[in-house]
Amino acid sequence: MVTSIGFEGSANKLGIGIVRDGEILSNCRRTYITPPGEGFLPKETAQHHKDNVLAVLKEAMDQSGLTWKDIDVVCYTKGPGMGAPLATVAIVARTVAQLWNKPLLGVNHCIGHIEMGRLITGAKNPTVLYVSGGNTQIIAYARKRYRIFGETIDIAVGNCLDRFARVLKIPNDPSPGYNIEQLAKKGKRFLQLPYCVKGMDVSFSGILSYMEEKTDSLLEDGWTPEDLCFSLQETIFAMLVETTERALAHCGSSEVLICGGVGCNERLQQMMGAMCAERGGALFATDERFCIDNGVMIAHAGAEMFKAGVAMPWQEAGVTQRYRTDEVETVWRTD
Incomplete structure (x- = not known):
C-alpha cells in the first residue's frame, strides 16, 4: 500500500x-x-x-x-x-x-x-487526445513509452480558446474555455473558418489570427459572439477528431481517452463520442475535477x-x- x-x-x-x-x-x-x-x-x-x-x-x-x-x-x-x-x-x-x-x-x-484518466475511467490501453492550455497531443502507448502520433505545430488548442476569449472580453472566471463553451451552445450561424490539419499535426495560429482580425467587422455585420464561439469550437474540435480518428485506425485501437483541461468540454466529448460510435469504439472522459x-x-x-x-x-x-x-x-x- x-x-x-x-x-x-x-x-x-x-x-x-x-x-x-x-x-x-x-x-x-x-x-x-x-x-x-x-x-x-x-x-x-x-x-x-x-x-x-x-x-x-x-x-x-x-x-x-x-x-x-x-x-x-x-x-x-x-x-x-x-x-x-x-x-x-x-x-x-x-x-x-x-x-x-x-x-x-x-x-x-x-x-x-493520462494515468489519472486511465484510473478514473477504467480505460485499458486507449488512444489519448491530450488537450489543454499549453499542450495538444495525440498519444498512444507502445513499447514502454507514450508515443506522440500528432500534435500542434504552433499554439495549443486551449491557448487558442483563451486568446479568443480575450478578443471578446469574455470573463476568465471560472475559465475562458468554459465561458466560450456556454456561449457556443447558443450559437445559431456557422462561419466558415480556416481549417488546418497537416498529416497528423494541427495548427491553430492561423484560425486565431483570422478571428482576431475579423471579429470586429463580423460583429458589425450581424454575427453574434455566440455564433463566433460556436464556429470556432466546431472547427477546431473537428480538426482534433480527424487526427484522433487517424491515430485510432493506425493503432487498431477501440478506445479513446480525452484528458487535459479542454477535455471536459461537453461538445468535444460529444463529437469524439460520435466518431468512436461509428467505429464501434468507446470514448472515455472525465469531468472538471480530474480534467x-x-x-x-x-x-x-x-x-x-x-x-x-x-x-x-x-x-x-x-x-x-x-x-x-x-x-x-x-x-x-x-x-
Missing part, C-alpha cells in the same frame, strides 16, 4: 492531492484568475502559488485525515509548464520531502493527466512510478519547461 502526495503548479492552477493505492483521499485546488481580456503571466502566477500553497497543503492534509507520517512519497510536477510557477511549487515539494524525510519524485505533467490540472494526478502517477521502483536523485530534483511526454519510460506498465 502506497500513499502519495502530489504538488501541481505548472500553470494558473495550484493543486495538492493525496492518493492511497488509487483511492483519492483529497483533491484541493486554487486558481489564479485575471481580469477579462488579460492572460496570466509567470511572475504573478508564481506569486499566487507562493501565497496559497501552504493553505492548500493544510487543506489537503486535513481532508485526507492523515499525518505526514502516513505519506510514503512526495511527488511534484517537473514539467512541462511555465518556469516560475513550476519552480515555486517544486521548492515547496522539495522542502516538504526533506522535512518529512520522504523520497521525492518529479512527474511529467502530461503523463499525470483540469490537479494534484491528485501527480500523486497517482508518482505512486505508480514509486511502486515500479523509480527513484530520483536529489541533484535531478529540478524543473523543465520542456519535458516531452515520450521522454519518460513507463516502467510501471507491464502490457
Whole structure:
C-alpha cells in the first residue's frame, strides 16, 4: 500500500492531492484568475502559488485525515509548464520531502493527466487526445513509452480558446474555455473558418489570427459572439477528431481517452463520442475535477512510478519547461 502526495503548479492552477493505492483521499485546488481580456503571466502566477500553497497543503492534509507520517512519497510536477510557477511549487515539494524525510519524485505533467484518466475511467490501453492550455497531443502507448502520433505545430488548442476569449472580453472566471463553451451552445450561424490539419499535426495560429482580425467587422455585420464561439469550437474540435480518428485506425485501437483541461468540454466529448460510435469504439472522459490540472494526478502517477521502483536523485530534483511526454519510460506498465 502506497500513499502519495502530489504538488501541481505548472500553470494558473495550484493543486495538492493525496492518493492511497488509487483511492483519492483529497483533491484541493486554487486558481489564479485575471481580469477579462488579460492572460496570466509567470511572475504573478508564481506569486499566487507562493501565497496559497501552504493553505492548500493544510487543506489537503486535513481532508485526507492523515499525518505526514502516513505519506510514503512526495511527488511534484517537473514539467512541462511555465518556469516560475513550476519552480515555486517544486521548492515547496522539495522542502516538504526533506522535512518529512520522504523520497521525492518529479512527474511529467502530461503523463499525470493520462494515468489519472486511465484510473478514473477504467480505460485499458486507449488512444489519448491530450488537450489543454499549453499542450495538444495525440498519444498512444507502445513499447514502454507514450508515443506522440500528432500534435500542434504552433499554439495549443486551449491557448487558442483563451486568446479568443480575450478578443471578446469574455470573463476568465471560472475559465475562458468554459465561458466560450456556454456561449457556443447558443450559437445559431456557422462561419466558415480556416481549417488546418497537416498529416497528423494541427495548427491553430492561423484560425486565431483570422478571428482576431475579423471579429470586429463580423460583429458589425450581424454575427453574434455566440455564433463566433460556436464556429470556432466546431472547427477546431473537428480538426482534433480527424487526427484522433487517424491515430485510432493506425493503432487498431477501440478506445479513446480525452484528458487535459479542454477535455471536459461537453461538445468535444460529444463529437469524439460520435466518431468512436461509428467505429464501434468507446470514448472515455472525465469531468472538471480530474480534467483540469490537479494534484491528485501527480500523486497517482508518482505512486505508480514509486511502486515500479523509480527513484530520483536529489541533484535531478529540478524543473523543465520542456519535458516531452515520450521522454519518460513507463516502467510501471507491464502490457
